[in-house]
Amino acid sequence: MAALLRAVPRWRGPAAWGKPLCGLWSCGGREDPKRWVRSRSPGSEEKAPGTETEKFQMVYRFDAIRAFGYISRLKVAQTALTLVALPPGFYWYSQGLMPLDSLCLVGGIAGFALAMLCWMSHFFRRLVGILYVNESGTVLRVAHLTFWGWRQDTYCPVADVVPLTETRDRPHEVFVRIQQYSGKQTFYLPLRYGRVLDRERFTQVFGRLDSLK
Incomplete structure (x- = not known):
């Protein structure tokens, strides 16, 4: 996975990603909340009570992350196409048009593709794209991917977030985990390959790190 991170280009500006994608992932530090509502699919945001009128500042x-979204959607499509080939394969085998070895090969490829989809989805759904903190510093908003490779926002109380200084993870590692005391959900933060945009707010949530970028 570290090699994949190094292989994915790190474009800096909205022009590199294409204008149609700016509505899915913010191209700047501030965004219009109404635009976000239109750009998301229903049910793609887990809101915390009282955050409807809150303003959030991007800190990381x-x-x-867009490239990983593309990979996730391509993997879903590839797995679907592979599974669609199974029924015709069984039919051709029943008609004597396909040998058993070929049917087993098709089944093995479909099974491997499905297993890889499950593994990649488990990881990609926890990969952090953007972090926001509200003005009062009490709520952390995590933008990550869904199973289908689209953006989803999850809100976590800052008081429930375990500071990185209290974990065994180190900033120089490929991923550091964003954990909650309640154990609700764990996210993977590629700190080495991302950008901390607001060091002060980031430190307030995760603690002071000696090698913070």
Whole structure:
């Protein structure tokens, strides 16, 4: 996975990603909340009570998250196409048009593709793209991917977030984990490959790190 992170280009500007994608992942530090509502699919945001009128400041950004979204959607499509080939394969085998070895090969490829989809989805759904903190510093908003490779926002109380200084993870590692005391959900933060945009707010949530970028 570290090699994949290094291989994904880290474009810096909205022009590199294409204008149609700016509505899915913010191209700047501030965005219009109404535009976000229109750009998301229903049910793609887990809102915390009382955050409807809150303003959030971007504190961290992982530019390559769009590329991982593309990979996730391509993997879903590839797996679907592979599984669609199974029924015709069984039919051709029943008619004597396909040998058993070929049917087993098709089944093995479909099974491997499905297993890889499950593994990649488990990881990509926890990969952090953008982090926001509200003005009062009490709520952390995590932008990550869905199973289908689209953006989803999850809100976490800052008081429930385990500071990185209390974990065994180190900033120089490929990923550091964003954990919650309640154990609700764990996210993977590629700190080495992302950008800390607001060091002060980031430190308030995760603690002071000696090698913070």
